[in-house]
Amino acid sequence: KTAAMSLFDPGVLERIVVLCAVLLRLLIGLSSYSGQHTPPKYGDFEAQRHWMELTTNLPPHDWYRQSEANPHDWWPLDYPPLSGWQSLVHGWYMRRMVPPALELIHSRGFESDALKRAMRYTVVASDILLFFPAAYLVVRAMHGSSSSMRRVFALAAILLNPCMTIIDHGHFQYNCISLGLTATAVAAIAGGYQLAGAAAFTAAMLHKHMSLYFAPAFFAHLLGRSLQAGGMAQAMGNVVALGATVISTTLLICLPWVTRPSLLPELLRRVFPVGRGLWEDYVANVWCTSSVAIKWKSVLTSGQAVPLCMLLVVVGCLPAMVQQIRNPTTRGLLLCMANCAFSFYMFGFQVHEKSILLPLLPVTLLAGFEPALCAWLVGLGLVSMFPLLERDGLSTVYAGLWVLWAGVMWPWASFVQARTLGSNDGLVAHESKVDKGAAGSSRFFKPDASQRRLAGRASSSELLDAPGNGREGSAPDGLRFGTPLMAAVVVAALHAAKLMVPPPENLLWLWDRVFITVSFAGFVLCWLYLYIRQWGGQALGSGVGSQVENLFDGGHAGKKRA
DSSP states (O other), X not given: OHHHHHHTOHXXXXXXXXXXXXXXXXXXXXXXXXXXXXXXXXXXXXXXXXXHHHHHHSOGGGTTSOOSSSOTTXXXXXXXXXXXXXXXXXXXXXXXXXXXXXXXXXTTTOOOHHHHHHXXXXXXXXXXXXXXXHHHHHHHHHHOSSOOHHHHHHHHHHHTOHHHHHIXXXXXXXXXXXXXXXXXXXXXHHTTOHHHHHHHHHHHHHHOGGGGGGHHHHHHHHHHHHHTSSSHHHHHHHHHHHHHHHHHHHHHHTHHXXXXXXXXXXXXXXXXXXXXXSBSSSOSSHHHHXXXXXXXXXXXXXXXXXXXXXXXXXXXXXXXXXXXXXXXOHHXXXXXXXXXXXXXXXXXXXXXXXXXXXXXXXXXXXXXXSHHHHHHHHHHHHHHTHHHHHHXXXXXXXXXXXXXXXXXXXXXXXXXXXXXXXXXXXXXXXXXXXXXXXXXXXXXXXXXXXXXXXXXXXXXXXXXXXXXXXXXXXXXXXXXXXXXXXXXXXXXXXHHHHHHSOOOGGGTXXXXXXXXXXXXXXXXXXXXXXXXXXXXXXXXXXXXXXXXXXXXXXXXXXXXXX
């Protein structure tokens, strides 16, 4: 009995979650990867190998320059400089383990079991060294230093996210680095270390430019905190300090290119290739989903599409940014990150299927307080990537991860949701003492000891404080568990129909379209819900916001208001 009780101790469960997360990554790594045995260009695995080849054989100022060794038609390095530095570090390891795999020019398309294992280990190591600690820091910032079942669930939702694990350890990428740096930035800001947070997020953007999806949220939140930090002179001083941090971090990472300004145009052209089109393959966003009716790639030139996308993205982000400038809180930051990321995903230019990882990150960071939302949206995100994963030969891994997520995390989310609805766990929904301290002239960038002690509890209380919603003293309504169950039935029916009903010869893309259309509808509903959460659902009364909350809550919100 004592052994069983110790097994369910939250502290023990956290260790089990970490071990399961590592094991899951190792098992997924046994599967195929993007482009495996598919010449002539292979896939993302070959791209990452090629970048290691480039960075270990060429000086930094040649990484983005067109040459015989670095042609534009063979996986050119098109990520920001920190990805180049990461490829260099991993390349040093690869040179020791599989030297032929990094021979300049002659190693193109190189494949072997030893290379696969070594490459897989670099992703696992990056995950464990960066993303795992970032996840722990965020969970500690949100839920305090003492273990609890809700904290265990939050950690599991972040580390066991099947979308990120199958893309990084199956398809093959290093999203764990940019997402880990972003999560570190959130943890630093939640603890009152705004400068450290700004530096970490700048590094995230300089590793993978998709992190720009979060830039409006961080900008609005840090600007809002700066403007609340006493008088105008102090506010301006804070803004200048943040700007100096961003600039100095950028200069440090981009030093070889900054010292040779003639190289910057080449770098920018590689990182922002505006000629590649509105989207890649099948993406559950506005452009791809509606392209059945409107052939956007034929209607709009790149010169027309880029400014249109920028305008729509700004319109989608602006309400979330305004709320954070007016009332910056940690929960507000995460909700703003999700809303801005969805705006980029829905309306952005050159969006990939994998871009759904960006909206999912802040939702998983909120898992302890929006458990059913997290459970449902992560499952839907995995479904939206099915066309990509099927082409990569990862259908079996996809099915296993989906069943595990639905079978373990959804019931767990229901349990945590019930506890959240039943009590406020001793939390008080008001502006946190950490935020109040951060607003003071001397404590904006570094909290004192008392603020550090309060960081966990205060961040948790502000997570329950949907700004301006008047929910003092009560936990959030959240998504009810009925919605994920209905989603499971729909997903199962979709896959069954795909297996039993082959598409017509002239409509081979039919089922891919069905999958992204269903996912798109769910994403729109979640985006609306997230905006309601950020601005305060109860304040909307009997309007659209109330109807959406009732749809997700199973009527709980309406009963609560009554």
